Amino acid sequence: MKWSLNELRQAGSEPIMVNEELDLTSALKKRRPEIISASKVAVQGLFSVDKLGVLGYFKVQVELTLPSTRSLEPTVLPLSFEVTEHYVSYHEHDLSGFEDTDVVIVLDKDILDFDRVIEDNILLQIPMQVLTKAEQQAQSKQMPSGQDWRVVSESQLEQLRKDEKTLDPRLAKLADFFGENQED
Structure with missing residues (x-):
């Protein structure tokens, strides 16, 4: 799924609800070849527009099968996490309104690739040691x-x-x- 920043902003004060089940197995395997398999990714959340840009808040659940870092045996790794990110235009140069702890994504060509956002966050959640x-x-x-x-x-x-x-x-x-x- 892809949205332009303008499409997201047109929602106004009404949040855009997201309740999707994504099949990202091939994309995840391409980016991290040691992934053996991945379940469908359950994503629930919303996009809302605020004065700083578009805020995305999601709950993500997925099960990855990875080799154990010790024995290389296939190991199921359940991941359940929350993502809160702000999306701004690449024309935006003043990011001083954000806190140091805010995750701010500057969108290339003002296009939000939702699948890529979820992929990135799943890959960030994989621990260094899988047992x-x-x-x-x-x-x-x-x-x-x-x-x-x-x-x-x-x-x-x-x-x-x-x-x-x-x-x-x-x-x-x-x-x-x-x-x-x-x-x-």
């Missing part, structure tokens, strides 16, 4: 370690940080030592 369920379970149990070091998961790291904040009861009296005796 089968068995590999994920094995990885969580056996993290590498060595002399005076070890790899920990994020949950383990949070627990270690909490434990560090918990004061040893034997040193509890020393915790207030500097607070009471300092005069500045």
Whole structure:
């Protein structure tokens, strides 16, 4: 699907609703050859016009089959994510109205290729490491370690940080030592 920026702007204050199921398998495989297969992409969202341009907000769901980065076994990777992007004309030179965190896409020839937008965002969502369920379970149990070091998961790291904040009861009296005796 392609729309011109003028078509999108003509909607005025009424948002243009999008509820599509796209078959992007061949396009995704062409751009990322290691993709084995892809389900149809379910996209729900809207385009709305604001003072800065056209705002697109979408929820995307797709399942990709990729080789495991460890064993090369086919692995199903379910992706479910949201996209919020602003689309502006290539004639627009002043982008100062946007926040630093806003995603702003300058449209070439003022044409919005919706399939390409969804493809780009799907490819951005693919993690660097894809593991089968068995590999994920094995990885969580056996993290590498060595002399005076070890790899920990994020949950383990949070627990270690909490434990560090918990004061040893034997040193509890020393915790207030500097607070009471300092005069500045």
